[in-house]
Amino acid sequence: xxxxxxxxxxxxxxxxxxxxxxxxxxxxxxxxxxxxxxxxxxxxxxxxxxxxxxxxxxxxxxxxxxxxxxxxxxxxxxxxxxxxxxxxxxxxxxxxxxxxxxxxxxxxxxxxxxxxxxxxxxxxxxxxxxxxxxxxxxxxxxxxxxxxxxxxxxxxxxxxxxxxxxxxxxxxxxxxxxxxxxxxxxxxxxxxxxxxxxxxxxxxxxxxxxxxxxxxxxxxxxxxxxxxxxxxxxxxxxxxxxxxxxxxxxxxxxxxxxxxxxxxxxxxxxxxxxxxxxxxxxxxxxxxxxxxxxxxxxxxxxxxxxxxxxxxxxxxxxxxxxxxxxxxxxxxxxxxxxxxxxxxxxxxxxxxxxxxxxxxxxxxxxxxxxxxxxxxxxxxxxxxxxxxxxxxxxxxxxxxxxxxxxxxxxx
Numbered sequence: 001x002x003x004x005x006x007x008x009x010x011x012x013x014x015x016x017x018x019x020x021x022x023x024x025x026x027x028x029x030x031x032x033x034x035x036x037x038x039x040x041x042x043x044x045x046x047x048x049x050x051x052x053x054x055x056x057x058x059x060x061x062x063x064x065x066x067x068x069x070x071x072x073x074x075x076x077x078x079x080x081x082x083x084x085x086x087x088x089x090x091x092x093x094x095x096x097x098x099x100x101x102x103x104x105x106x107x108x109x110x111x112x113x114x115x116x117x118x119x120x121x122x123x124x125x126x127x128x129x130x131x132x133x134x135x136x137x138x139x140x141x142x143x144x145x146x147x148x149x150x151x152x153x154x155x156x157x158x159x160x161x162x163x164x165x166x167x168x169x170x171x172x173x174x175x176x177x178x179x180x181x182x183x184x185x186x187x188x189x190x191x192x193x194x195x196x197x198x199x200x201x202x203x204x205x206x207x208x209x210x211x212x213x214x215x216x217x218x219x220x221x222x223x224x225x226x227x228x229x230x231x232x233x234x235x236x237x238x239x240x241x242x243x244x245x246x247x248x249x250x251x252x253x254x255x256x257x258x259x260x261x262x263x264x265x266x267x268x269x270x271x272x273x274x275x276x277x278x279x280x281x282x283x284x285x286x287x288x289x290x291x292x293x294x295x296x297x298x299x300x301x302x303x304x305x306x307x308x309x310x311x312x313x314x315x316x317x318x319x320x321x322x323x324x325x326x327x328x329x330x331x332x333x334x335x336x337x338x339x340x341x342x343x344x345x346x347x348x349x350x351x352x353x354x355x356x357x358x359x360x361x362x363x364x365x366x367x368x369x370x371x372x373x374x375x376x377x378x379x380x381x382x383x384x385x386x387x388x389x390x391x392x393x394x395x396x397x398x399x400x401x402x403x404x405x406x407x408x409x410x411x
Contacts, residue, residue, distance in 0.1 A: 060101040060357045062087065062346070063122035064339070065115065065142075066134025068107035071261065074287045075335050079134045079156050080105045082332065082339030085323050096347050099357050108133060112141035119145055127151065128357060128364050129350075131342045134335065136160035136206055143169045150365040154346055156338035157283065160205055164391030168365050170372060172338040172345070172381060174307075175392050176206055179282045180213030180257065182397035183305045187253065188221020190399075190410075192278060192303075195226045197251035199242055199266065201258045203232035210257035210282055226251050231262075239266050243275055253278040260288035267298045278303065280399075286333045289405065302402045307381040308337035309400045309409040317380045331406070334381070341379035349375055 064083040066076025087103045095101055104125050106118035115138030122130070130146065130153040133139040139158030146153050147166035155163055156172045159179060164171055174182060187193060196218065201207035211228075218225055227249035229242035243266070246254055254270075254277045256263055263285055270276070281288075281304040289296050310321050310331050320340055324332040332340075346368065352375065353367035377385045382395030399410040 058099060058357050060096055060099050060350075061126045061128050062101055062103050062131060062343070063106065063119075063125070063127035063129070064103060064131040065106040065108050065118045065122065065138075066132055067110035067138075068105070070109050072110040072135055074290060074333070075157065076107070076110070076134045078333050078335035079132060079339040081324065081328050082156070082336035083131045083343050085320060085327065085336075086340045086343030089323075090343065090347055096350050097354065097356060108138045110135050110138060112137050115139075115141050116145055118142075123149065123151070128361055129346050129368065130154070131156065131339055131346070133158060136163055139163040139169070140165070150362040152346070152365040152368040154342045156342045157335050159209075159283070161209065167369060167391075170387055170391035171393060172342050172385075173283060173334075173393070174305075174395075174397075176209030177213035178392065179305060180210040180215075181217040183210070183255065183257075183280065183282060184214050184217040184221050184223060186305060186397045186399055187255075187280065188218075188223055192280070193251070193253035194222055195224050195249070195251050196253045196255055197227040197229070197246035197249050197277070198225060198255045198257075199229045199231070199239070199246065200256075201232065201236070201262070202230040203234070204258065206284065207258040214255060214257065236262050237265060239269050240273070243270050243273055246277075247273065247275045251277055253280055256281045256285065259284040260286065260291060263288055264291040264294040264299075267302070268295070271298050280304065282306075283334055286335065286407075289402065289407075296402075296405050299402045300405075303399050303410055305397055305399050306334045306407075307395060307398050308332075308334045309398065309407060311406070311408045312380075314380075320380055333407075337381050341377070341381050341385075344379060345375070345377050345385075348377055 064080050066079045067073050068076045083103060087101050090096060091100050104122055106122050108115035108118040115133055119142045130151060132155055133142050134157050136158045139155045140162045143166045147168050150168050152168050154170050158171055159173050159176045161175055161177060163169060198211060200211040215225060227246050229245055256266060256279060263281060279302045283306055285304040286306060288299055321332060324336060349368040349371040352371040355364055355367045372387050379385060385393050385395045387393055400407040401410045
């Protein structure tokens with residue numbers, strides 16, 4: 001049995017700096033006529049001689065994709081930005097097994113057909129591993145294509161169950177069922193409420209999946225669901241009827257497993273009614289402070305299940321948040337942190353498998369998949385992260401609360 005590999009983020013970066021400090025920072029890929037030189041460099045890297053590897057132009061090629069335009073752009077932009085921060089750090093610290101990393105991004109507009117087109121454009125560029133896609137439907141569509149190439153894909157935030165249907169697909173975030181179950185666990189163990197009302201989008205697989213798992217798990221934590229309300233994609237602007245019923249139910253907490261755009265409307269309408277329970281959301285709620293024309297004071301006290309808190313004081317999080325603010329001018333949300341971790345997780349698996357970029361996409365994918373079976377990773381979105389045979393991550397649930405217009409740890 002393989003020994004479980006434990007990789008601590010700061011330690012991994014420091015080790016890379018020591019082992020690969022002489023890596024080249026050139027960005028031109030070696031010409032096809034130099035294949036023999038590339039192979040020689042790869043062999044040298046595998047034997048521990050990073051000096052020869054650094055002298056070649058051979059590089060790793062990572063792709064990242066998500067909605068960079070449109071209504072879900074806040075998520076895709078965060079994922080791409082998080083990956084950029086990680087790749088810059090990795091290259092500064094010597095690359096991966098002595099080779100620098102190139103990152104190419106693509107906009108899929110949160111559309112399945114365009115997501116496949118984005119994947120193919122990255123594939124034509126020479127992508128060897130994918131940090132993405134960002135949202136669930138594109139992740140499922142791309143997974144069906146990528147499995148034919150056995151190209152390894154690690155979605156930071158694709159949470160639908162089917163996102164990891166294929167052997168080459170893994171995720172950093174909780175799956176929808178896990179988010180529902182972990183939310184019930186967190187609410188129950190922290191004694192936030194015993195009576196809960198739920199509002200969810202019955203037309204959306206993300207929202208419905210979280211609701212169903214929460215409902216089935218709630219009783220195990222002494223939670224009584226006193227009211228359940230629904231809306232659909234065709235009726236998501238007026239929530240007054242549902243909110244009135246939730247208010248009348250006497251619920252101490254309102255569970256809202258859907259996206260921040262609708263949540264902003266819900267909080268605004270609840271305020272006009274004087275309805276002020278504890279509002280509790282999940283990762284799709286992350287981004288509510290950036291909704292245009294939304295009075296963010298209405299989100300004061302809102303809690304959401306997320307493994308990342310930008311105000312955390314550990315060195316790794318402080319480093320990431322500082323660099324993110326310097327580069328992009330804003331505070332990173334969970335999606336950015338998930339993507340940052342994703343880049344380092346792929347790095348850890350490649351190093352554990354002693355892989356090199358002259359290998360085929362299929363061989364690289366098989367090598368990473370083999371290492372993921374035993375990998376344990378400490379990152380900014382969780383410690384001791386491990387993955388099951390389905391590609392789902394296991395880590396402890398955490399929550400943040402909005403206080404004074406910012407996300408802070410609820411612990």
